[in-house]
Amino acid sequence: MQSIFNCCLIDIKDMLDNGTVINKRMIESPKSFQVACTVMTQIIAQVASSQYGGQSIDIRHLGKYLRRSRDKYVTMLEGVISSKAELSQTVEALMAKELASGVQTIQYQINTLMTTNGQSPFVTLFLNLDETDEYAEEVALIIEEILKQRIQGIKNEKGIYTTPTFPKLVYVLHEHNCLEGGKYDYITELAVECSSKRLYPDYISAKEMRKIYEGNVFSPMGQGTAHVKPCELLCA
Template identity: 50%
Template sequence: MKIIKRSGSEVTFDISKIMDAVSKANMEVVHSERLSEEQIETISNNVESICKEMNRSLSVEEIQDLVENQIMNFRAFSVARKYITYRYKRALVRKSNSTDKQILSLLECNNEEVKQENSNKNPTVNSVQRDYMAGEVSKDITKRFLLPPDIVDAHEQGLIHFHDADYFAQHMHNCCLVNLEDMLQNGTVISETMIEKPHSFSTACNIATQAIAQIASSQYGGQSISLAHLAPFVQVSREKFIGQVRDEFEKTGIDASEEKIKEVAELRVKDEIKRGVQMIQYQVITLMTTNGQAPFVTVFMYIDEVPEGQTRDDLALVTEEVLRQRMQGVKNEQGVYITPAFPKLIYVLEEDNIHEDSKYWYLTEIAAQCTAKRMVPDYISEKKMKELKVDANGNGQCFPCMGCRSFLTPYIDPETGKPKYYGRFNQGVVTLNLVDVACSSGKDMDKFWSILNERLDLCKRALMCRHYRLKG
């Protein structure tokens, strides 16, 4: 007769192990409540007989359940209680040992699962290892305490995938759209320090990178910012430079027309845009956040997101500079220009830039050249997105995805009656293994739909676990 161990291997049934376990529990209780040697032997024999009658290999857990029942049949409840407690403690030890082994293996850089889990993290770096250590503890707590057993089982069997269990223990959300406009226009607070409205485009870019780093350290998903929120500060810099140039010309005795002053100031504006865009590019890829990686950032380039006029033209200037710098790339440690991983870029195709005679057609040409060389930006069709994302007011909306690919649902803010996207986030992800549903149905369509409904219910309950976890 065989039994199935927890490792999945089969071994020969050994009655002496049952007798030893019951005897240890028996010795933990007072003498008057103990079982006799004959009773312990009878319990063991009864379990063996039941196992033989099953005509299959039982698991260790099933056999332990039988032992508990047999002890209680003899009304030895104190012994049963000790046996159950011992069994529980052993289960905790096994689980803790598993976590310990996972942590030690990642510290020695021989944990293949961790190496392949996230290409944005280098598992040999100390800060990354610390994040992975915390992640292993979170996974353990999630499986043992925070998720219902059937959801854990479905995840481990590959029926569904409960993403980011390494962060689930904390009250953290996934991806977001950064409300950079609010932070820049109204000021913000970073690390208990008041940050007021910036007085130049480059300062706005610097604040944006600091906000990006803080956000990346407080969530586990990607984030998106829009150049439309930075574009108004080009005019702030322009007005500052016009005043500076006028003062410099007056102090140096240079007689220049207002047109010439603005021309010189515009040269400084373009240099300011170049420095600001370069700051975002290099800060994003060199900053190290608390989760051991560079921030996963997407930059959204949508010309019609700002009103027509100077601000839109300034947004076009910033967009052009972003595309040209991405085409150039950044230097690696050998001094060779390469394609940086971040920020991701999204360029929106719209009526103002898809026709050869349109005002911003030149930007689409530059974007195409950038795609040919660097495989970015990604593209969104304003026309198609507005057909697919219609809000409660009946208006089509065009807005960025969060980080890489997740889009928010259309939403009208009840306080303003207007659409709201920036400042919202994604609570987390659960994936359904649709292939397994099909394979499990055995080509029976009725069975397919029945299994699919069951699995979708699992996914919904898993997602609600995320919702309630965030609520606290």
């Protein structure tokens, strides 16, 4: 038997941007959000089968692929739809549909996969909305959709909506989403609603983490993150 290890932070950015190899097959960089979500869940399954601990993924690295989907729809339709307003509306509708399908893929795959260690992957999704990120608007849409689908829950074998154990969600608080008039406060309000109904996400203060970890903000495994009010954590 090969040696196995404990928890890890997956470098999903490198594997999506530069491609990766699964089962001796080259997986090239995805050209759409839906494919990126599928590839990500395949990576999660492979990692889970090679270790006995949890794994964390920074969801912001999917932002680039949501924009690729938007650009793909614009290119496909701009020669067909002459009205700019109609083009924009159609593109947004198609992108919203792909966004919902991609996030649903992540939820369903993680909750239905059975790895070689006999359990579903122990996964934490790190919901980190960095205002300086080139793809911040796309990441905001992704996080919003993840929270909406978590609020809804997943149906069990009897068709009743329940709270899935995985993926765990960890939401990062910055100055721009700490419920003090920031641009992305609406997402934090959604996160609080989600916590009240589904217990997750947990919360982490970017400001406090930078003090401890030399200016870095990164995902924990999620096991020991506290359930506290967002404003209390940011201002601690």
